[in-house]
Amino acid sequence: MGKVGVGLAVGCAAAACLIAAVVVGRRVRRRRTWKRAVVVLEELDQGCGAEVGRLRQVVDAMAVEMHAGLASEGGSKLKMLLTFVDSFLNGSEKGTYYALDLGSTNFRVLRVQLGGNSSALLEHEVERKPIPQHLMTSTSEDLFDFIASSLNEFVEKEGDPELSSVKRRELGFTFSFPVKQTSVSSGILIKWTKGFSIENLVGKDVSECLEQAMSKRGLDMRVAALVNDTVGTLALGHYHDEDTVAAVIIGTGTNACYLERADAIIKSQGLLTTSGGMVINMEWGNFWSTHLPRTSYDVDLDADSPNPNDQSFEKMISGMYLGDIVRRVILRMSQESDVFGPVSSRLSVPFILRTPLMVAMHEDDSPDLREVARILNDVLEIPDVPLKVRKLVVNVCDVVTRRAARLAAAGIVGILKKIGRDGSGGVTSARIKTGSQSKIRRTVVAIEGGLYTSYSMFREYLNEAVAEILGEEVSPHVILKVTEDGSGIGAALVAASNSSPSVDSVQLL
Secondary structure, rough: OOOHHHHHHHHHHHHHHHHHHHHHHHHHHHHHHHHHHHHHHHHHHHOOOOHHHHHHHHHHHHHHHHHHHHOOOOOOOOOOOEEEOOOOOOOOOOEEEEEEEEEEEEEEEEEEEEEOOOOOEEEEEEEEEEOOOHHHHHHHHHHHHHHHHHHEEEEEEEEOHHHHHOOEEEEEEEOOOOOOEEOOOOEOHHHHHHHOHHHHHHHEHHHHHHHHHHHHHOOOOOEEEEEHHHHHHHHHHHHHHOOEEEEEEEEEEEEEEEEEEEOOOOOOOEEEEOEEEEEEEOHHHOOOOOOOOOOHHHHHHHHHHOOOOOOOHHHOOOOOHHHHHHHHHHHHHHHOOOOOOOOHHHHOOOOOOHHHHHHHHHHOOOOOOOOHHHHHHHHHOOOOOOHHHHHHHHHHHHHHHHHHHHHHHHHHHHHHOOOOOOOOOOOOOEEEEOOOOEEEEEEEEEEEOHOOOOOHHHHHHHHHHHHHHHHHOHHHHHHEOOOOOHHHHHHHHHHHHHOOOOOOEEEOO
16 A cells, blocks of 8 residues: 555544544533433422422411411411302202303303202303403493493393393302402402503492493393302302312412301401301412422512512412423523524513413324424424424423422312311311211312313322322312303302392391
């Protein structure tokens, strides 16, 4: 071999070594960057830890805060608001009642026919209408005139001659904004949320404003009950099953209410109710405890929100926020590794990854996770994501969802603990005596909201956690029951239970 040949051989060998070194270097860097992404997931999993011992601490904290909120105004992050609803229908009632459900950019009007049999399906008609954007920031007169006009049109469609002959109709008004209730049928608006900003209604009685608008339209209708969606859900749940003692909404937002003994409401000494109890609107989205497994992503989300240091529990468990927590984790992974390629600017857009998209990724059961790939590409502009990275994203969704569901479960058991239905004792025993023996009470919690009803993984994690916390002896006696349209039908039921002149009203002495 000549000098030229030797030189070529040496050159080729050197080039081969260089290429090998580059390939090996790339592999090493890929392993390192993959490891950094995995570390982000592991740290998230550790920070979101909600083992049963910790959940029981959250249960205890929830019960303590409930006691404090009942003891004094401002005594707890939980507002524990009086609803003045102290009794429900027994299922034998007959008649036609109306409901108006205002809680977002749409409102609904319903006509509910009670046939005197709670086991039968209720006959009801529903009409949904969007609220024009300009009315959300106009005046109370403009908003309620529009609603009253729509309600009047709905009433005029009554097909039954007997209904048309009725002079005064009874209405249940679901108003899902912060209200200080002053009676079962009236309440003062504290503040607006969900994009509404009608300043001249803040501090006014919303029922009175609606009745004035209906009167101007010549509609003889009385607001017999002013409720929020949780109270309506409890009313509907109790109508079908008298063992229903609490209701929880877990959807875009979250809240809970339950039936409390009147003598336990210390901040309202002298409260008189016919039944000896009252439904309490907890406003549990504002619950806070140091036992909650809070991460840096939660801290950042809270700081960037329009209401920092507020609604902490809601921000960890409700559909409004779960997708954005996942987005923040993916952003961190993208910043600390190159598993997603260059950092997409879309990852810095708050709430671009809505929770329904997160759910779609989490529940993608295709072999190649094609829905995960599609959402990463179309929504976050992250193309060509390898399969193992898509699996990483699914794991992030799983960790965030599992924590949310298990914390919601702890909140539910916290309510049961407060009323003595968790098997741990308390003022009211979880057991009832039958002759010389005793058995554990059957307890039903009505649940509404898409996060629970439509998200199977969330529902499974929540049900599993409730069973873990309660234990084998008690958990079979606690039933979580999906209740649909409590904010509509339930409001009409509360109106029905407060429409008779013979119904005793709640009094504050």
